[in-house]
Amino acid sequence: MTESRAAAAIDLSDVYKSFNGVQAVNGISFRVETGQTVALLGGNGAGKTTTISMLLGLLSPTKGEIRVLGARMPDERHTVLGSMNFSSPYVDLPKRLKVWENLTVYAHLYGVRDVKGRIRELADDLELERFLKRPFGDLSAGQKTRVALAKSLLNAPKLLLMDEPTASLDPDTGDWVRSYLERYRERTGATVLLASHNMGEVERLADNVLMMRGGKIVDQGSPKDLIKRHGRDTLEQVFLDIARAPHFVEGEQGLEK
């Protein structure tokens, strides 16, 4: 194994996943270097959530190899799950538990040394103090997102996976979350992989973008490179080009019709 391969936070090699004959992920390979922020971009059914689920060890690939922080997933997941975390509006926390109770439970699960201190620290950072004593189910979508973010940061993860982190948030709260993620990444050097439909978010946060369609990576590059290569003004236009292309193959330089 070369030094650069060893340093990759995520390394997927020719990964397939099918469900009852339906190919959800169709032979994808990519690497995410330590400290990078990479976005998975694609329409509904492109294979983003399936890819993230496999990275988290929730799903076994049909074929191919997945390495996360050096561990083969899902078989070796227990060696790295303590160093990574996940946030998504589609995966809840127990609604009847108060916010501080939820965070306490997960702090113990992740083996946080100073549970109260860490919760206090995150509550300060993410402005949660006002609703720490409220049941999670009583919170607004924006408040829930912040709590889910706090849960995902409890263990100061080396690798943070996010599935549509700002979905269903108003623009102000969405912007607040994006700003926080920028600061967090700058402060900790964490690797971030996010799946999103929000092009502005991806342009702002991602060093690299993986464009997915039909379970394949059909193009990749930095947001600026993609925009330039497709001769467009915004990433959204690039996304629409790819989403509406009648047929395509993955080429050396990206999408080829």
Added chain:
Amino acid sequence: MRNDQAQAVCTPQPSFSVRRIFALMLRHLYVLRRSWPRLLELMYWPLVQMILWGFVTKFFLGHSDWVAQAAGVLISAVLLWDVLFRANLGVSLPFIEEMWSRNLAQLFISPLRDVELIVALVMMSLVRTLISVTPAAFLALPFFDVWVFQLGLPLLAFFANLLIFGSVIGIGVAALILRFGLGAESLCWLGIFLLAPVSAIYYPVSALPGWLQMIALMLPSAHTFEGMRGVLFDGVFSWPHFWWAAGLNAVLLTAASLFFLHMMKQARIKGLLMQQGE
């Protein structure tokens, strides 16, 4: 170095952790602690059953020689049946609750091991069962002059065997619900009641037809209730029944745990862990 932050914040993750088991128990204890309706509901059914069977006992004392020989036989049986029933629900309901609250995926991406999940559910089953049956066991004395604790130390053996067997059924049911989704949640109640007739709760195994006796004696519950009647009628603790129950429990607990782990593996193949929820 910035990447060392995770190590500074968290302790190293052992392959088996009592703290992670405690964390999962804490999640359910927080809910119980604050929910009086839940606590009352846990105690309510065993109390109602005890009162019902207390009056049945009173009636049969004048009409049945068998019941007259040991006045506490029906009340002891119903309370021990509740141990079995509550132990089953004590495992399966907290598991379903994780699915209802769409929390299952969060748990399985944490360092929690599958085996720790099983242990935590069994421990919660113990807590819920004790909350359920303790008030009814004590109130049987003032209500019907039946002191269940007259069974003495054997009561502990009966309790342990029924708790484990109830948990075994709960683990099996949780595995099936994981595989077939919340549409199968009624198995929590159906599964245990299917075993009730062959568990010989209120009558001896000999009352069953021959072929059913064979099935009954393959269940730890039938051996436990036979043992209970042995103590109440003859004042003798049957070691053979105890060892049969304990041995069958060991085999069934291993089988149920392996079945659960197999279903977890299947869930990872079929993508069920991300989809669970109402």
